Amino acid sequence: MNVLGQLGFVVASLVLAGVLLSLNFWRALLFFFPGTVRIEPEAPADQMDLPEALAPLAGQLQALGFTPLGSHEEKPLLQGATRSYTWAHPGERVFATLHLGKEELPRLYLLTPLASGGFVVTASYRRPALDLPGYRSGSLEDASPERLLRAHVRRLDGLGPAEPGAFTWEGRVQAGRAWYQGLGRREIRRQNLQGVLWTAIALAIVAGAFLGRRAG
The missing domain is CATH 1.10.287 (Helix Hairpins)
Known part of the structure; x- marks a missing residue:
């Protein structure tokens, strides 16, 4: 040559x-290095700038008894931040988080931190299915918020969710950080x-x- x-x-x-x-x-x-993802609070509930594409899901969550908490940003190394919007249902002990995924499509997942430090995650989009001690993750693709909530609550059977007082905006940010630094690493x-x-x-x-x- x-x-x-x-x-x-x-x-x-x-x-x-x-x-x-x-x-x-x-x-x-x-x-x-999954623990390097930065999670920071962005805006409280009364100042959330919710994208129009997420409004229908937000309305369905509130009809189910969820209350808005606020938004936060998740930023991996060398990437821009993804903004997420969270609601909570302290009675069911569930966080509901909305964000825009690929091609700006709405995404919803439910998250329950456990008293033991574990997590249960159920998403309305494809997500790896894991069933480990103190950690359950899975999906029910294209499910409505109501159907997703029923499935998520069933998956909590036999586990001890965190106390209702943990389901605050600050509690959601802390749970996200703990997920990236702990049990979420395998899924990542x-x-x-x-x-x-x-x-x-x-x-x-x-x-x-x-x-x-x-x-x-």
């Missing part, structure tokens, strides 16, 4: 590797393993491009 051909190969390889890294490196960091790693693999492939492409040029 002549010099121009070698240079073109290196440039093309670097462009491909750059694209792969831009899409996946942050996921690799999240895989190895399952979700982001592909990012690690693509990051490794990108780094291998870079190494191969330079080693191939040197050998040539």
Whole structure:
């Protein structure tokens, strides 16, 4: 291969590797360091700037007895923050959190911290199913808030939810931080393993491009 051909190969390889890294490196960091996700309160209930796309679900939650708490932001390394909006039902001992997912589609999940420090999570979108001591996570895709709540409450059978006084805005932020730093790590790693693999492939492409040029 002549010099121009070698240079073109290196440039093309670097462009491909750059694209792969831009899409996946942050996921690799999240895989190895899930506890680095920052969760900060954003606005109390009376100041929440709820997106219009989430308003129908918010209305259904309030009809079920949930009360708005406030919004918070979750920010992984090298990524912008995702804003979430939370309601609580202290009687059922459940947090309900809304946010916009891929393609700005509404997403809802229910979260109950346990007195033991564990969690039960039920989402209306695809989510890994896990059933571990002190931790249950799963989904009921496209379920209405009412149906999701019934399923979530059933999944609490035999477990000890946190006391009703824990279901506050501050309690939700604390629960989110504890999830990322503790029992949520396994789920995060399952979700982001592909990012690690693509990051490794990108780094291998870079190494191969330079080693191939040197050998040539």
